Amino acid sequence: MNPSQDDESAVREALRFAHRGSGAGDAHPSDADVPIGAAVFDADGRLLAGARNAREALGDPTAHAEVLALRAAAAEHGDGWRLTGCTLAVTVEPCTMCAGALVLARVDRVVFGAWEPRTGAAGSLWDVVRDRRLNHRPEVIGGVLETECSALLDEFFAAHRGDAG
Numbered sequence: 001m002n003p004s005q006d007d008e009s010a011v012r013e014a015l016r017f018a019h020r021g022s023g024a025g026d027a028h029p030s031d032a033d034v035p036i037g038a039a040v041f042d043a044d045g046r047l048l049a050g051a052r053n054a055r056e057a058l059g060d061p062t063a064h065a066e067v068l069a070l071r072a073a074a075a076e077h078g079d080g081w082r083l084t085g086c087t088l089a090v091t092v093e094p095c096t097m098c099a100g101a102l103v104l105a106r107v108d109r110v111v112f113g114a115w116e117p118r119t120g121a122a123g124s125l126w127d128v129v130r131d132r133r134l135n136h137r138p139e140v141i142g143g144v145l146e147t148e149c150s151a152l153l154d155e156f157f158a159a160h161r162g163d164a165g
């Protein structure tokens with residue numbers, strides 16, 4: 001199988017969660033939440049879990065798509081808190097919190113869509129994921145389906161520009 005096609009289909013799945021939501025985000029959907037989606041796959045490419053950012057919906061500062069997806073995936077994966085061998089796909093470059101969480105979860109690979117030069121911690125502003133001082137460093141592939149992932153954010157912020165000022 002072509003690895004780049006795998007990466008695209010993984011990010012496409014994350015995009016589906018960004019659009020639709022699932023899990024915690026589903027229970028209390030909020031239009032105020034930035035549409036960011038994440039999905040976790042096991043070593044065989046099977047979807048374990050996915051989530052949409054639900055920070056506003058849950059009133060939870062840590063309810064980023066990646067954190068929600070990692071939690072749900074660990075419950076599904078069956079190796080305690082460990083996600084060894086798994087791939088995390090997310091529509092936007094992870095922030096420092098999510099980068100830290102995915103390293104601690106022992107995810108093997110991170111595939112993301114849009115680069116986030118203001119807050120990104122997987123190569124843009126910081127590189128928390130591949131810091132040489134860490135003994136677990138996942139592989140990172142950025143810019144997968146970047147146009148589609150960026151467009152989703154651009155549409156959201158264009159629609160909310162009136163609210164935020």
Ligand SMILES: [Zn+2]
Nearest residue numbers: 064095097098
């Ligand atoms: Zn985050």
